[in-house]
Amino acid sequence: MHIPDGFLDAKTWVTLDVVSAGFIALAVRKTRRVIGEKQTPLIGVLAAFIFAAQMINFPVAGGTSGHFMGGVLAAVLLGPLSAVLVMSVVLIVQCFVFQDGGVTTLGANIFNMGIISTVAGYYLFRVVGHLVVGDGRRSVAVFVASLLSIVISASACAIELAVSGTVPLGVALPAMAGVHMLIGIGEGIITVAVLGLVSRVRPDLLEIEKA
Amino acid sequence: MDSTVRRFVWGGFLVAIGVALLLSPFASKSPDGLDRVAEDKGFLKKGAADAVCPAPAPGYEAPWIATDWLSTSVAGVAGTCLTFGLAYSLALLIARRGNRSINS
Numbered sequence: 001m002h003i004p005d006g007f008l009d010a011k012t013w014v015t016l017d018v019v020s021a022g023f024i025a026l027a028v029r030k031t032r033r034v035i036g037e038k039q040t041p042l043i044g045v046l047a048a049f050i051f052a053a054q055m056i057n058f059p060v061a062g063g064t065s066g067h068f069m070g071g072v073l074a075a076v077l078l079g080p081l082s083a084v085l086v087m088s089v090v091l092i093v094q095c096f097v098f099q100d101g102g103v104t105t106l107g108a109n110i111f112n113m114g115i116i117s118t119v120a121g122y123y124l125f126r127v128v129g130h131l132v133v134g135d136g137r138r139s140v141a142v143f144v145a146s147l148l149s150i151v152i153s154a155s156a157c158a159i160e161l162a163v164s165g166t167v168p169l170g171v172a173l174p175a176m177a178g179v180h181m182l183i184g185i186g187e188g189i190i191t192v193a194v195l196g197l198v199s200r201v202r203p204d205l206l207e208i209e210k211a
Numbered sequence: 212m213d214s215t216v217r218r219f220v221w222g223g224f225l226v227a228i229g230v231a232l233l234l235s236p237f238a239s240k241s242p243d244g245l246d247r248v249a250e251d252k253g254f255l256k257k258g259a260a261d262a263v264c265p266a267p268a269p270g271y272e273a274p275w276i277a278t279d280w281l282s283t284s285v286a287g288v289a290g291t292c293l294t295f296g297l298a299y300s301l302a303l304l305i306a307r308r309g310n311r312s313i314n315s
Contacts, residue, residue, distance in 0.1 A: 001245045005259035028305055035306045038216055044299030045223040051294040052231040055271060055287050057239040064247040065239035085305075089298040093290060099266035102259065154244065166254050175252060179244040202219050 001069075001157055001180070002094065002109055005102030009164040016160070017107030023115050024088055027081040030211040038208050039078065046074050047086045049194075051093060058186055066183030068190045069153070071117025072125060072146040076195060079210025080122040087114030108160055112153045121149030139192050146191040147184035154180035224295060231287030235271070236280035 008016075031039075050070035057065035070090075074083035088110050094100040101109045125145035132140045158176040162169035199206055242250060249255040268274065268286045276282040 001243065003245065005263045006257050007249070007254070031302075032305050032308060035302065037306075040302040040306050041216065041220040041299060043302035044295045045220045045227070047298030048224055048291045048295035049227040049230070052227040052235075052287060052291045055231060055235045055238055055283075055290075057241070057243065059239045059241060060244075062247075063241050065241040065243055067238075067243065085301065086298060089301060090294055093294045093297065095266075096264065097266055097268055097290060097293065098271050098286070099262055099269035100271070103263040157245065161254070166257055167252050171252050172248065175248045176244065179247060183244055201222075202215070205219070 001113060001154060002091075002101030003105040003112075003157060003160070005104050007102070007164065007166055008105050008108055008160055009166075012160055012164045013104045013108055016111045017104075020088075020107040020110040020115065023084055024110070027084040027088075027211070030081040031085060034079070034209040034211045035082075036209070038205070039082065042078065042205065042208075043082060043086055046070075046077060047089045050074065050086065051090045053190070054090065054094070060179065060182040060186070064179060066180070066186060069113055069117055069150060069187055070191075071113065071153075072121035072142065072149050072187075073191045073194055075118040075122035076125055076142065076191075077198070077205060078208075080119045082211045083118035083122070084115055087118060090114075108157075112156045112160075116156050117149040117153045120152050121145045124148055139196070142192050142195055143188035146188040147181070150180045150184035150187045151177050227291050227295070228288055231291040232284050235283045235287040238283075 050073070053068045053070060055067070057067045060066050071083065071087055074086045078086065091101060091106065091110050091114055095103060095106050095109070122145070125141050128144045129137060129141035154176040155173060158172035159169065161167050161172050195206075246255065249258070262269070268289070271286045271290070272282040273285045273289070276285055
């Protein structure tokens with residue numbers, strides 16, 4: 001879902017560059033309050049894992065592929081604002097080293113995949129976790145939040161394309177939301193699997209103080 | 212850092228390297244969700260033809276390696292290490308400034 005240069009008009013990408021920069025500044029301030037010797041290396045290793053996992057495109061219907069995003073994984077482990085930092089580092093490396101996502105649209109990509117997916121994903125995880133009861137409720141909440149985080153990010157992307165005059169909203173929104181529903185199922189499965197592994201190896205990491 | 216956290220971090224890092232090294236050559240080459248929509252709805256051509264800022268390894272391929280799968284693997288491992296280094300450094304920097312402001 002990395003938007004290349006040229007898809008967004010100047011008013012849209014400039015606005016999102018400013019908004020994302022503001023969020024990153026807020027994330028740095030909040031993270032500073034809780035960061036301890038557990039969070040520091042975790043931030044590094046989560047960013048590395050998410051970068052690597054994002055390279056693995058899996059096929060979805062009709063000659064289309066998708067890949068893991070990782071916003072909910074990072075948010076559940078670190079809290080939504082520290083997760084914003086993790087995702088931003090990944091997106092910055094992808095943009096400047098691998099030309100995945102445009103330079104002008106970096107703010108838009110950070111907004112969609114680094115901020116919306118983590119913040120909305122985190123609160124969806126909390127809300128669904130309260131609504132569901134039973135043993136598997138954590139997994140259900142993670143799955144639902146992961147799936148919806150992808151669909152919400154894709155919808156934000158569609159809105160940005162429409163505001164830029166690139167494609168009408170009525171065309172972009174159903175198309176983007178539809179295909180990312182399928183990709184979101186993959187996101188849900190991977191996030192549940194990875195968090196399941198973490199909770200078996202180091203359950204305490206799910207309980208660290210979050211920002 | 213206590214030793215069990217260190218072990219978890221090294222384990223996680225090795226998993227990330229393994230994914231980048233061994234799985235990346237098998238990644239689907241089909242267009243992703245946004246590219247697919249751009250192609251179907253006719254706005255793919257709006258994408259800038261030339262890079263705004265030249266990148267060293269466009270498309271996750273190390274340009275100095277001719278073999279496709281190896282090129283992708285090397286780019287993946289390099290990117291994973293770089294991402295780890297940048298994120299960890301940023302976290303250390305934030306932690307140091309955080310502790311200083313608490314002490315002062």
